Amino acid sequence: MLAVLALLCTLPGAPGESVRIAVGRFPDVVEVKAAGLTVVADGKRTPAERGVVRISAGVRGPKLGGRELRGDVVRLEAPGTLALRGHSYRYVLEVRWRRYDGKPELLVVHPLELETYVTGIVSSELPGGWPLEAYKAQAVAARTFALWQKYRRLDLPYHLEASVLDQVYHGVEREHALATQAAAETRGEVLTWHRLVAQAYFHASCGDRTESAREGWGTELPYLPGARCGMCKLATRYGWNARVKRSDVDRALKPLLGEPVRTLAVKGRTASGRAKDVVVVGATRQRIINAADLRRLLGYSTLWSTFIDKLAFEGDTLVVHGKGTGHGVGLCQWGARGFADAGKGYRDILATYYPGATVRRAY
Numbered sequence: 001m002l003a004v005l006a007l008l009c010t011l012p013g014a015p016g017e018s019v020r021i022a023v024g025r026f027p028d029v030v031e032v033k034a035a036g037l038t039v040v041a042d043g044k045r046t047p048a049e050r051g052v053v054r055i056s057a058g059v060r061g062p063k064l065g066g067r068e069l070r071g072d073v074v075r076l077e078a079p080g081t082l083a084l085r086g087h088s089y090r091y092v093l094e095v096r097w098r099r100y101d102g103k104p105e106l107l108v109v110h111p112l113e114l115e116t117y118v119t120g121i122v123s124s125e126l127p128g129g130w131p132l133e134a135y136k137a138q139a140v141a142a143r144t145f146a147l148w149q150k151y152r153r154l155d156l157p158y159h160l161e162a163s164v165l166d167q168v169y170h171g172v173e174r175e176h177a178l179a180t181q182a183a184a185e186t187r188g189e190v191l192t193w194h195r196l197v198a199q200a201y202f203h204a205s206c207g208d209r210t211e212s213a214r215e216g217w218g219t220e221l222p223y224l225p226g227a228r229c230g231m232c233k234l235a236t237r238y239g240w241n242a243r244v245k246r247s248d249v250d251r252a253l254k255p256l257l258g259e260p261v262r263t264l265a266v267k268g269r270t271a272s273g274r275a276k277d278v279v280v281v282g283a284t285r286q287r288i289i290n291a292a293d294l295r296r297l298l299g300y301s302t303l304w305s306t307f308i309d310k311l312a313f314e315g316d317t318l319v320v321h322g323k324g325t326g327h328g329v330g331l332c333q334w335g336a337r338g339f340a341d342a343g344k345g346y347r348d349i350l351a352t353y354y355p356g357a358t359v360r361r362a363y
Helices: 002-008 114-125 132-150 177-185 213-217 246-257 291-298 333-341 346-353
Strands: 018-026 029-033 038-041 044-047 052-057 062-064 073-084 087-100 103-113 189-193 239-245 261-269 275-282 286-290 308-314 317-323 358-361
Touching: 018 029, 018 087, 018 114, 029 087, 029 103, 038 062, 052 103, 062 073, 103 114, 114 132, 114 177, 132 177, 132 189, 132 333, 132 346, 239 246, 246 261, 246 275, 246 286, 246 291, 246 317, 261 308, 275 291, 275 308, 286 291, 333 346
Parallel strands: none
Antiparallel strands: 018 103, 029 052, 029 073, 038 044, 038 073, 052 062, 073 087, 087 103, 189 358, 239 317, 261 275, 275 286, 308 317
16 A cells, blocks of 8 residues: 555656545435436436436345345446435436345445546635635645545545544635636645555644644654644634533443443643543543543543643532643644734645645546
């Protein structure tokens, strides 16, 4: 795989890339609508009646109109956009039958050109009205992350998911002119380290300092050592407070501790100031867990980051004060906006968050 990634970065004349995005998983039925919708299944092309198709997850394969198909993949094509669960996607969707955890399900995959995907990521990940250079920094980071994931997942039916598990992608309807311009003006550009595609992580806001990959992920990456930001104070959740009922804390941590929680306390901090571990104490036992695990157990939209300043029970309520949003590794999106507002170009912004990495044209 490393050889493939290295080769990718040394072929400026290579054609544009494509990616495959998992845009939905359905345990029972998928409904897609489009003008001029065509269904391709079992070697036949059939116009969809009234531009609507419903595919269900049969026991042994996908079912169309109550009939179980021979193949596992149904391809849906349209000359414009296809509507699925409130989002619109260009030209093609693939509905793939598979078993997941022993149960049949339908996985919907959207193949598209990488630059179109980058436009969608910039539009979906960042609010409107930001300076162009912030969008361009995000475009390079998103393109880099997509290529890195693609060449790790060549054995899967998709390369990325359309959620925060990879990169948020909402399809056509969120696209706007500045995102399109940002993708076009950085076309093919990726971050590299020693001629390999970098792991270009990003997050919403760091709370003044980003986290190193070593302390955030347990992986030593020289171009992600943690960086001073100080430009994300306008972020929606630069500072945040959370209040969690004791009963909800007990429910979330019961599999871990096996009894009600009496106290929680931060144990150690990373170089950036984030909580490293948390001591969970009950009546008869205690456990030490990673702060990221506490965030996962209590909910990512409850604890917005591990940059925690206060973690204590007040009566029957766990009170948490913190700052920043997300894992804190790599590009700080709100920081990128702050630097762009201050006149920095996208390459300088990227150099701040990925020091030592080089921007190269992959195609």
